[in-house]
Amino acid sequence: MALCLRLSGDAAGARETYAQLVHQMRQKLGRLHHETLIARHNLAYWRSLAGNVDSAISEFTTAGRRTEAVAQPTDLIDEMARVQGANNPRTLEAVKLLDGWA
Secondary structure (H helix, E strand, O other): OHHHHHHHOOHHHHHHHHHHHHHHHHHHOOOOOHHHHHHHHHHHHHHHHOOOHHHHHHHOOOOOOHHHHHHOOOHHHHHHHHHHOOOOHHHHHHHHHHHHHO
16 A cells, blocks of 8 residues: 555655554564564655655654754664664665755
């Protein structure tokens, strides 16, 4: 469903679907599962496309404040690096995405 919304350009719909998906994946797979990390990354991306960059950045950190999230390593990126590796393409993509919002 999220993929269909994403492909149709419905950023708000994709954002809501990914938010539900992330919640369910955290409960069923755990917060550090590879697929949960990817879903969190996708949620942040679609939040930004839906016009809420601050909310997207907060997905990358528990601080929830843009300045802190951009200025220091973030929870999601740290978790992605620990689980997938610092040089994993998804981890590098997440770093690049967050840097673009700075």
